[in-house]
Amino acid sequence: MGDDGSEQSWPAWAHTAASVAIGLLLIAVPVVVVGYGHFSDEGGDPGQRRVRPTGPSPSGPTDVTPTGSPTPDPLPTASGETCVPGNTTGLTVVSFNIKSAHGADGTVQLDLLASTLASWKPDLVLLQEVDKNQARTGRVDQPAYLGQKLRFYSTFGANMSTRSGGQYGTALLSRYPILSVENTRLPRLPGDEPRGLLHAVVDVDGTKLSAYVVHLQHTSATARLSQMTTIQRIVTADPLPKIIGGDFNTGPGSAVMGLARSFASDTWAAVGAGPGLTVPRVAPRRRIDYLLQSGLVPQDMRVLTPTVSDHRALWARLALDASGKVCLPDFGRGKRKP
Structure with a gap:
């Protein structure tokens, strides 16, 4: 209104100029806001700079490595492996020619x-x-009687039957369950006493172990060598760790024992002390009883002198790998880049 109270009016050109100014202002504000957001992402404090992901859409894997960063050295290639024994189980093994449990007085x-x-x-x-x-x-x-007394599993390999209905042969007693048994007749010369190889597979805390009981012919070196040849064929085809023990009726330097040592190790030679003589029981002069092994670790062995039989007994302590080998890859030390 004027000083005199009358109402004043704006000229037409003033209204047009005001409208144009307001329109320009409405356009400029969004542009400034968008520009500020763009520059705040790409510029600003380098320590707060965001790295835009590249590659597939956010639903897949994204590469967040900044462009121009150093590439890490590749992992070295395994050059082999190192194996160490798993858990072992100690086994005490006895081999004994018991002479049908006859004592020194014949009873x-x-x-x-x-x-x-x-x-x-x-x-x-x-x-x-x-x-x-x-x-x-x-x-x-x-065998059954001794098994009951010791509270062991027992098995018997019959090699000869008598007219009275009885049998004669070899036996195995085991603290561990017996999984399978086989008795193989061994070759013999006419008129020789029948002999056999008793083979039992036992379960030692989840690991299978083969145990072989041997009693070779006592009257003929030719028969013993033929029998050991058969034993070699059977034992070498067996992939399990093995114990082979018994009365071999021959000395350590014989061809029979040379053949035996070609497929199994003599436990006495590894850990025994002295000559290891086993017969006769009193004042022994010969070593004809053996405990051989394959796949076990000998720890101790002794010759024991019971009052029963005309032989001394063999006692051995062996370690059986009860869980298999544990193997890890060997990585060679890669050359570092300068």
């Missing part, structure tokens, strides 16, 4: 034999000259 002393075996704290017992239901030893099933 059957089966209970004395059982208590003697128990005192040695074995896990496996390999027995030769064993009777089963023989009239001469009171019709007792000796």
Whole structure:
């Protein structure tokens, strides 16, 4: 309004100029806002700079490595592997020609034999000259009886039957379950006493172990060599760790033992002390009883002198790898870039 109270009016050109100015202002504000956002992403403090992902859409993997950063050295290639033994189980093994449990006075002393075996704290017992239901030893099933006394599993390999209905052969007693058993007749010359190879597979805490009981011919070196040749064929085809023990009826320097050592190691030679003589029981002069092994680790071995039989007994401590080897890759030290 004027000083005199009258109402004043704006000229037409003033209205047009005001409208144009307002329109330009409305256009400029969004442009400034968008520009500020763009420059705040790409510029500003370098320590706060964002790195835009490249590559596939956000739903897939994204590469967040800044352009121009150094490429990491590639991982070295394994040059081999290092294997160490797994957990081992200690085994105490006894091999003994028991002469059907006859004592020095000629009487059957089966209970004395059982208590003697128990005192040695074995896990496996390999027995030769064993009777089963023989009239001469009171019709007792000796393997089953000894197994009951020791609370062991037992098995018997019959190599000869008598007219009275009894049997004679070898036996195996085991603290561990017996999974399978096979008794193989060995070759012999006409008129020779039948002999066999008793093979049992036992489960030692989840690991299978083969145990072989041997009793070779006592009258003929030719027969023994033929029998050992058969044993070699059977044992070498067996992939399991093995114990081979018994009365071989031959000395360490014989061709028979040379063949035996070609497929199994002599435990006495590894950890025994002295000559290891086993017969006769009193004042022994010869070593004819053996404990061989393959796939185990000998720790200790002794010759024991019981009061039963005409042989001394073999006692050995062996370690069995019960969990397999643990193998890790070997990585060579790569050359660092200068």
